[in-house]
Amino acid sequence: MLPSWRDGVARDALLSFLRDVEDVHPQERVAIFDNDGTLWCEKPTYPQVYFFVHELRGKAATRPALADRPEYRAVLEGDRAALGRLGLERVAMALVELFEGMSPEHFTDRVDRFFADERHPDRRVPYGELLYVPMLELVETLREQQFRVFIGTAGGADFVRAVSERLYGVAPELVVGSRVTYEARRSDGRLTLVRTAQLDGEPNEGPTKLPNIQRQIGRRPRLAAGNSPGDAEMLEYASTGEGPTLALLINHDDGEREYAYESEAGTFVATESILDTAARSGWSVVSMRADWKTVFTG
Amino acid sequence: MLPSWRDGVARDALLSFLRDVEDVHPQERVAIFDNDGTLWCEKPTYPQVYFFVHELRGKAATRPALADRPEYRAVLEGDRAALGRLGLERVAMALVELFEGMSPEHFTDRVDRFFADERHPDRRVPYGELLYVPMLELVETLREQQFRVFIGTAGGADFVRAVSERLYGVAPELVVGSRVTYEARRSDGRLTLVRTAQLDGEPNEGPTKLPNIQRQIGRRPRLAAGNSPGDAEMLEYASTGEGPTLALLINHDDGEREYAYESEAGTFVATESILDTAARSGWSVVSMRADWKTVFTG
Numbered sequence: 001m002l003p004s005w006r007d008g009v010a011r012d013a014l015l016s017f018l019r020d021v022e023d024v025h026p027q028e029r030v031a032i033f034d035n036d037g038t039l040w041c042e043k044p045t046y047p048q049v050y051f052f053v054h055e056l057r058g059k060a061a062t063r064p065a066l067a068d069r070p071e072y073r074a075v076l077e078g079d080r081a082a083l084g085r086l087g088l089e090r091v092a093m094a095l096v097e098l099f100e101g102m103s104p105e106h107f108t109d110r111v112d113r114f115f116a117d118e119r120h121p122d123r124r125v126p127y128g129e130l131l132y133v134p135m136l137e138l139v140e141t142l143r144e145q146q147f148r149v150f151i152g153t154a155g156g157a158d159f160v161r162a163v164s165e166r167l168y169g170v171a172p173e174l175v176v177g178s179r180v181t182y183e184a185r186r187s188d189g190r191l192t193l194v195r196t197a198q199l200d201g202e203p204n205e206g207p208t209k210l211p212n213i214q215r216q217i218g219r220r221p222r223l224a225a226g227n228s229p230g231d232a233e234m235l236e237y238a239s240t241g242e243g244p245t246l247a248l249l250i251n252h253d254d255g256e257r258e259y260a261y262e263s264e265a266g267t268f269v270a271t272e273s274i275l276d277t278a279a280r281s282g283w284s285v286v287s288m289r290a291d292w293k294t295v296f297t298g
Numbered sequence: 299m300l301p302s303w304r305d306g307v308a309r310d311a312l313l314s315f316l317r318d319v320e321d322v323h324p325q326e327r328v329a330i331f332d333n334d335g336t337l338w339c340e341k342p343t344y345p346q347v348y349f350f351v352h353e354l355r356g357k358a359a360t361r362p363a364l365a366d367r368p369e370y371r372a373v374l375e376g377d378r379a380a381l382g383r384l385g386l387e388r389v390a391m392a393l394v395e396l397f398e399g400m401s402p403e404h405f406t407d408r409v410d411r412f413f414a415d416e417r418h419p420d421r422r423v424p425y426g427e428l429l430y431v432p433m434l435e436l437v438e439t440l441r442e443q444q445f446r447v448f449i450g451t452a453g454g455a456d457f458v459r460a461v462s463e464r465l466y467g468v469a470p471e472l473v474v475g476s477r478v479t480y481e482a483r484r485s486d487g488r489l490t491l492v493r494t495a496q497l498d499g500e501p502n503e504g505p506t507k508l509p510n511i512q513r514q515i516g517r518r519p520r521l522a523a524g525n526s527p528g529d530a531e532m533l534e535y536a537s538t539g540e541g542p543t544l545a546l547l548i549n550h551d552d553g554e555r556e557y558a559y560e561s562e563a564g565t566f567v568a569t570e571s572i573l574d575t576a577a578r579s580g581w582s583v584v585s586m587r588a589d590w591k592t593v594f595t596g
Contacts, residue, residue, distance in 0.1 A: 027463055104512055148469065161516040165325055171446065172516030173471060182509045184531065190538040191531065193512050200513065211480045214402055214491050215498065216514055218459045218470030233482070233489065240488040 001141060003293075004134040010291045013246065013284040014138065017223065018145060020244035026146040028243075030219045032176075032234065033139065034226035035153035035160055036266075038250050039168065041130035041296070043259040044121060046266070048155050051114045052095040059098060069094065096180060097197040104158060104182070104193060111162035128167050129298020132288075135225070135250075136297065139168060142223070150217060153177045154205035154230050154266050176216045178203040205230040205265060210237050227252065228263035229270030232277050239283065247283035249274065254288040257295045299439060301591075302432040308589045311544065311582040312436065315521065316443060318542035324444040326541075328517045330474075330532065331437065332524035333451035333458055334564075336548050337466065339428035339594070341557040342419060344564070346453050349412045350393040357396060367392065394478060395495040402456060402480070402491060409460035426465050427596020430586075433523070433548075434595065437466060440521070448515060451475045452503035452528050452564050474514045476501040503528040504566055508535050525550065526561035527568030530575050537581065545581035547572065552586040555593045 001018075005011040021029060036042035056075055060066045067073050071094035074082035083091060099107055115128045123130065139149050151170050153160055157177030164170040179200035182193040202208045210233055213221065224231070224238035225248040239247035252261050263274055278285050288295060299316075303309040319327060334340035354373055358364045365371050369392035372380035381389060397405055413426045421428065437447050449468050451458055455475030462468040477498035480491040500506045508531055511519065522529070522536035523546040537545035550559050561572055576583050586593060 027469075104516070104518070148471070150471070157513075158516060171325075173446070173448070173514060175516065179513055182512045184505055184508050184535075191508075191534045193508055193518075193535075200509075207482055210482050210489075210491055211498075214480050215455075215477055216471060218402070218456060218473065220402070220491075236489045237482075237491075 002134070002137050004137055006291055006293055008291055010248075010284055010286045014248075017244055017246040018141065021145065021147075021222070024222070024243055028219065028222065029142075029145065029147040030150065030217065030221045031139075031142050031147045031223040031225075032150040032152045032213065032217075032221040032238065033135070033224075034228070034231045034234070035151050035155055035177075037227040037252065037263055038225050038231070039131060039135050039139075039151070040127070041120070041132075041258065043252075043261065046155065047127040048159050050118065050121075050127070051111065051159065052092075052098070054114055054118055055098055055110060056095065071095075093197065093199075096199075099180075099195050100197045102195045104195070107158055107195060108162040111159055115163055123296075123298075125298040128163060129296065131167060131297045132250075132292070133294045133297055134292045136168070138225075139170075143169070147223070149174065150213075150221070151175045151177070152204065152209050152213060152224075152231075152234055154203050156180070157204075173216075176204060176209070176212050178205075203266070207233045209234040213237070222246070223248070225250065227274070228265050229272070229274045229277070230265035232270070232274065235283060236281060239281070247278075247281065249278040249283050249285050251275065251285050251287050253290075254292075254295065256289075258288055300432070300435050302435055304589055304591055306589050308546075308582055308584045312546075315542055315544040316439065319443065319445075319520065322520070322541055326517065326520065327440075327443065327445040328448065328515065328519045329437075329440050329445045329521040329523075330448040330450045330511065330515075330519040330536065331433070331522075332526070332529045332532070333449050333453055333475075335525040335550065335561055336523050336529070337429060337433050337437075337449070338425070339418070339430075339556065341550075341559065344453065345425045346457050348416065348419075348425070349409065349457065350390075350396070352412055352416055353396055353408060354393065369393075391495065391497075394497075397478075397493050398495045400493045402493070405456055405493060406460040409457055413461055421594075421596075423596040426461060427594065429465060429595045430548075430590070431592045431595055432590045434466070436523075437468075441467070445521070447472065448511075448519070449473045449475070450502065450507050450511060450522075450529075450532055452501050454478070455502075471514075474502060474507070474510050476503075501564070503563060505531045507532040511535070520544070521546070523548065525572070526563050527570070527572045527575070528563035528566070530568070530572065533581055534579060537579070545576075545579065547576040547581050547583050549573065549583050549585050551588075552590075552593065554587075556586055 071091045161172035161175045181196045181198045181200040220241045221238040223246045224235045227250040235247040239245045369389045459470035459473045479494045479496045479498040518539045519536040521544045522533045525548040533545035537543045
């Protein structure tokens with residue numbers, strides 16, 4: 001069981017949890033995993049950012065006027081000063097506009113192509129090969145123990161859903177993420193949903209993950225895994241429920257095999273290092289360097 | 299296959315659809331069922347209304363002052379004139395307030411008790427025994443064909459989720475319904491979500507069912523079943539997708555074994571009889587009287 005995990009306190013905590021939940025009704029076996037930095041690599045930046053940039057470049061090739069818009073010009077030129085001036089939120093919302101009017105099926109197709117064709121800038125492999133082997137083993141082990149395994153991500157729900165079934169065996173309805181709103185349109189006797197450029201609620205990060213879990217899952221998870229301050233409330237919620245629970249925090253301390261960094265939240269400023277939160281809360285901290293025999297699938 | 303369905307055009311349409319979807323990728327096999335009047339009996343009124351009244355009576359027994367509130371007095375006295383004057387929405391929102399501050403687990407426990415203890419006013423059996431046998435057979439047959447089966451209901455998501463796994467084998471995350479908003483609260487070192495009295499978006503009925511399907515399921519259903527104008531857009535959305543699709547409309551034409559009535563939407567005024575919509579749209583209409591050998595499980 002869990003062959004890519006080295007002996008140690010993290011693996012012991014997992015095995016102990018897996019034994020304890022044998023007494024829990026299978027309907028109450030719910031686990032949720034953050035995605036960026038927990039299931040797949042989020043450095044140098046999030047795969048979704050590379051996707052947005054890729055789509056913008058593709059569109060700008062046939063519509064050069066797009067580069068007149070300051071947000072797009074800053075992205076296309078990689079102008080960090082301009083990006084800083086404009087702010088992440090304004091740039092992100094401009095990129096979301098690229099997909100306005102697109103059907104969910106068309107959007108999924110765009111994401112599929114990105115994962116098939118594009119390569120990670122440092123490792124030169126498809127982004128879908130930069131999954132963490134030990135975490136996939138954990139997901140598989142939980143499923144064997146009748147857990148339903150969800151993803152709770154600040155990334156776009158529809159971005160992650162496009163590949164979650166293939167990469168993780170996680171069906172679209174088991175992905176809780178940030179959302180855009182959709183509008184229904186009729187044309188040629190068909191009713192179709194199309195994306196708007198408006199967010200549907202707040203990004204799914206920090207405290208927002210909790211009502212979104214209730215809204216979509218309807219049950220309290222008893223295992224949660226994450227790596228950043230944006231996962232803190234989700235981990236606290238899972239680990240302060242009744243019966244056996246486990247909060248897992250991935251520590252990115254392996255500069256040789258991955259990237260050494262302290263995880264930060266994407267959309268808000270955290271008041272505390274997530275490692276301090278973990279120590280204070282008694283969460284199980286996973287050292288990539290010490291606890292994992294292998295890191296990446298690819 | 300489908301032993302409780304009599305030979306006829308409805309059964310033929312089902313069998314034909316089940317053959318056609320063998321060519322569809324299992325990931326694209328998504329079916330969604332309305333609940334009230336499609337999977338369980340909704341007459342004389344919705345089980346959720348009986349639940350609300352039951353809870354109000356229980357509370358009013360120990361807190362008689364509740365009856366001073368006009369909405370509650372009208373409900374407790376069954377005063378149709380007063381209910382009409384106050385309006386369904388105002389009365390419903392007052393009833394939702396009864397559960398303010400309650401955790402999801404506590405609310406689920408209340409619903410469980412209602413289904414265990416209370417009896418349908420006409421048939422004197424628990425509400426959970428008034429499920430339609432032929433529809434359960436269809437749900438089971440779809441699952442055998444690798445369909446993921448969802449519920450899309452105007453009823454409260456958390457009300458239906460409390461019993462959907464036991465009654466239908468539909469896990470909570472597969473129920474798309476109307477929602478209240480939740481707030482996170484910390485006490486005694488535990489983080490808990492509690493219900494508010496505010497709705498989270500519009501009731502899940504009519505056109506609202508579509509973005510909610512995308513939000514939670516992320517895929518277009520290829521089979522949808524319903525019975526009222528509140529299901530029209532869901533049936534249209536499913537049946538105008540690509541590849542094999544099926545829209546099923548349950549016609550409540552069996553006054554002897556069930557109730558004979560024309561289904562209406564709960565929260566909005568429809569512009570057309572749903573039977574006319576079905577005829578115009580080429581949906582498969584299921585006659586309870588002609589097509590079903592048995593009706594209820596109990």
